[in-house]
Amino acid sequence: MFLGYLIFTFPVVAVISLLCYLPVYLYGRKRGRKLPLIRHLTVYALLGVVWSILFLTIFWGGFPGQFPVEYHFLNLIPFIWVKETYAMGFQKMIQQLLLNIAMFVPLGLFWAAVFPSLRKWWRVMCSVLLFALCIETVQYFIGRSADVDDLIMNTVGGVIGYGIFKLLDLGFHKKAWWKNAIERQ
Numbered sequence: 001m002f003l004g005y006l007i008f009t010f011p012v013v014a015v016i017s018l019l020c021y022l023p024v025y026l027y028g029r030k031r032g033r034k035l036p037l038i039r040h041l042t043v044y045a046l047l048g049v050v051w052s053i054l055f056l057t058i059f060w061g062g063f064p065g066q067f068p069v070e071y072h073f074l075n076l077i078p079f080i081w082v083k084e085t086y087a088m089g090f091q092k093m094i095q096q097l098l099l100n101i102a103m104f105v106p107l108g109l110f111w112a113a114v115f116p117s118l119r120k121w122w123r124v125m126c127s128v129l130l131f132a133l134c135i136e137t138v139q140y141f142i143g144r145s146a147d148v149d150d151l152i153m154n155t156v157g158g159v160i161g162y163g164i165f166k167l168l169d170l171g172f173h174k175k176a177w178w179k180n181a182i183e184r185q
Contacts (some may be wrong), residue, residue, distance in 0.1 A: 009055055017047040036180040046110035053103055057135045058142070073145035078152060100153035101160065104128060108161025109168075113182045121162050128158025 021044050028035065081093045108128055111118050118124050132154035140146035172178035 013048055013051045013055060016051050017044060020047050038177055038181045039183060042110065042113050042181045046114045049106045049110050053107060053135070056103060058138055071143045072140055074140055075145070075147040075149065078148050081149060097149065097153050100150050101157035104132070104154045104157030105161040105164065107131070108158035109165045112162050112165040116183065121159060124162040125155060125159050129155045
């Protein structure tokens with residue numbers, strides 16, 4: 001499944017991200033703001049991460065043919081999978097939970113890199129939580145499941161991504177390319 005995603009959707013996500021970034025780039029050029037290439041790549045990578053997450057969670061498999069959707073599944077009991085295994089089985093459930101973490105790790109890393117105001121762990125945690133909550137809400141209304149465990153795992157992934165950002169910042173804070181990538185003077 002993941003290999004199919006890479007082969008078939010990576011070019012689409014890359015083009016959509018480029019189309020989203022192009023107005024930002026042109027506006028900055030018009031105002032006389034010249035950024036280093038690595039900064040452009042950092043912001044572009046964030047857009048790619050956001051579109052990839054949206055594609056995997058909302059657009060993968062397409063929308064249902066009719067609205068309103070008749071299927072709605074909502075789990076508000078945290079970690080219920082420990083006691084009650086869904087139809088997919090315990091092993092598949094664990095795999096899905098780990099993928100929910102992994103999917104949001106780049107988001108936590110790039111949000112902290114792109115937005116200086118998000119360079120505190122709790123701000124990344126809150127923003128990732130809000131983003132994941134929006135996704136889970138949309139999923140519920142388009143006929144997919146909305147699960148508090150997904151919300152928890154997505155948030156954990158974002159915080160892990162922030163931790164990776166802090167480790168990178170600790171190791172590269174004196175490097176000019178790193179300062180340019182995260183816009184630090």
